[in-house]
Every structure is written in C-alpha cells, then in structure tokens.
Amino acid sequence: MYPTDRPRRLRSDGIRPLVSESSLSASDLVAPVFVDATTDERVPIESMPGHERVPVEEAVARVEEVRDTGVEAVILFGIPETKDPEGTRAYAADGVVQRAIRRISESTDAYVIGDVCLCEYTDHGHCGVIEEDAETDPTLTVRNDETLELLAETAVSQADAGADMVAPSAMADGQVGAIRSALDDAGHEDVALMSYAAKYESAFYGPFRDAADGAPAFGDRRHYQMDPANRREALREARLDAEAGADVLMVKPGLPYLDVVSDLRREFDRPIAAYNVSGEYAMLHAAAEKGWLDLEAVAYESLLSLKRAGADLIVTYFAEDLADRL
Numbered sequence: 001m002y003p004t005d006r007p008r009r010l011r012s013d014g015i016r017p018l019v020s021e022s023s024l025s026a027s028d029l030v031a032p033v034f035v036d037a038t039t040d041e042r043v044p045i046e047s048m049p050g051h052e053r054v055p056v057e058e059a060v061a062r063v064e065e066v067r068d069t070g071v072e073a074v075i076l077f078g079i080p081e082t083k084d085p086e087g088t089r090a091y092a093a094d095g096v097v098q099r100a101i102r103r104i105s106e107s108t109d110a111y112v113i114g115d116v117c118l119c120e121y122t123d124h125g126h127c128g129v130i131e132e133d134a135e136t137d138p139t140l141t142v143r144n145d146e147t148l149e150l151l152a153e154t155a156v157s158q159a160d161a162g163a164d165m166v167a168p169s170a171m172a173d174g175q176v177g178a179i180r181s182a183l184d185d186a187g188h189e190d191v192a193l194m195s196y197a198a199k200y201e202s203a204f205y206g207p208f209r210d211a212a213d214g215a216p217a218f219g220d221r222r223h224y225q226m227d228p229a230n231r232r233e234a235l236r237e238a239r240l241d242a243e244a245g246a247d248v249l250m251v252k253p254g255l256p257y258l259d260v261v262s263d264l265r266r267e268f269d270r271p272i273a274a275y276n277v278s279g280e281y282a283m284l285h286a287a288a289e290k291g292w293l294d295l296e297a298v299a300y301e302s303l304l305s306l307k308r309a310g311a312d313l314i315v316t317y318f319a320e321d322l323a324d325r326l
Helices: 007-011 056-068 096-107 144-161 175-185 203-212 232-244 255-267 278-289 295-309 319-323
Strands: 029-036 052-054 073-079 111-116 165-168 192-199 248-252 272-276 313-316
Touching (some): 052 056, 096 144, 192 232, 192 255, 203 278, 248 255, 255 272, 255 295
Parallel strands (some): 029 052, 073 111, 192 248, 248 272
16 A cells, blocks of 8 residues: 655655745844943954954944844844943943944944843843842842833933834843833834843853853842743733733743744734844854754754744844855
C-alpha cells in the first residue's frame, strides 16, 4: 500500500516558497544600540561579539550603519556619566539617550525607540526607587508608585528629544497608564508606546547587563519581573497594558517563551513584539565559535521561529547580520 497523502509534494523548490507559512524580512527587525556617555571612542562588548558601546558623537554614524543593511528601526540604551539612587540621568534633558535621540532624529530617517527604565542609571542597578534597607533585606523591593513618576518623566524627556516610540521595561504596575497619560499631557499623543508586557526574571540577560552596566548591585529582580514558571500571568499583564493604552505588546526573552508569544498573538488584536535577548545571541555565537553550529543558519531559524509563533516585530542583536540574507 502506498500513501495517498504526500506532504512532500509541496516541498519541491518550485512550490516551497509559495506555500511557506511564515516569512522574515529586514523591516521586521529592531536593532539595539548602546550609547555611552563615559567614552569618546567605540568600545567592543566582549560578551556580545560584533556589538559596541558608542559615544554620543558616534550615535548617528552607528544608526546609519544599521540603516544601510535595510533595518529601519533602532532601540537605544544608555550608559550615563554618573549614577545615583533615583537614576536622575534617565530623565535629564541632557541625558545620554536624550542627546543621542536628538542627533539621530535630526540626521536620519530611522525609527527611534527609547527604552524606558532606570536600571542603567541607578547606582544600585534596580529598575526604580528602592525601599529603605533593601540592600540588606532581600524581602524588600522597588517602590512601585514612586517609580511610576520617574518612568513617566523619562518617557516624556525621550519624546521631547524626538523619539518615535517609548518602551517601558521596568515591569512596574501601572507604568503604561502613567506614561501614556504623561505623554498625552505633554502634547506627545502621536508617540507610540511598546510595553515590555511579559518580561521574565530570566537568566538570559547576562551579556546585556555587561553591555549596559545595569546588573543589580545586590539581590535580584524576582519581586517585579515575572516568574519563568508562569504562563497565564502573561495574559493578565498584557491585558492590563493593552487596556492602559499600549500600542505594541512585547515578550522578553523570546525563544524560551514561544508559548507566551503565541498566546498573546491569539488573544490580542495589536502588534506583538519579541526580544531575542543577549543570552540567546551570545550562546549561538559561542557554539559557532566552537564549530558546532552554522551561525547564520541558526540565527535565521531562531528569528523565523519567533515570527511563526506570532511575533510581528523582533528586537534582536542579529538584525544587521541577517539583513543582507533577508
């Protein structure tokens, strides 16, 4: 007996592209850019091969390099001159990200997204104002409502500088509503908001924390970032953000949470983003350096899997590397 149903008929070269269910293009990708106020030259990031911290004066050139590959959007992270308990350089008009945004917006056609968080700017490395004695008492955490005011101020300062979109990543309850209200009150109704709606307390962030100098000086972030064991909670978080005015809902990290990306795609009628994080990037590079994997092939497959799961856009450190292939 021979099979009557032969799926292989649709896998030949002529038909294969016509029946492909998912596709990936350079315009789906967002490239992270690290701007460093403490240096006057580019500094390689050792744990993220191919990436650098760039001084503010190099921000435009760096973004033009991204644009030349066909990638149209960037998300900016900053390393400030100084840090303090309240992260005041995050919302300073002359902060490192604000200065970079002004230059990029004035000189390029890139779509500019500002990451809105305090961890890179606080001397303790947490994502907001910490409770008294938090350094010695692991049960204490970030003061949520005080942090909302600073996140809103940060978002407005980035919008004032020319950001097209702001992306709050602090996982503070109510951050989307606070930021949306502040943006609207400041006359920035057209500035979009991409929420890190489901941001997990993940072990895959290590290289990024080196790159952005944002690791916690003590404790961890389990009291405000999501438990990796939880799936249903992501829908609750995303629903709260959608109702508060988020234009795009993001899942971070991407690959270990494909189920969550898929859940959000089914449940919400707005764009879904996935963050292909630094640990995912670094581990593929490490395996490729050993000769165990083909870097371009596994990078492409990784991003395609995020699209297949339902992501409309992907923040990834592979953006430039894959743009030519795409």
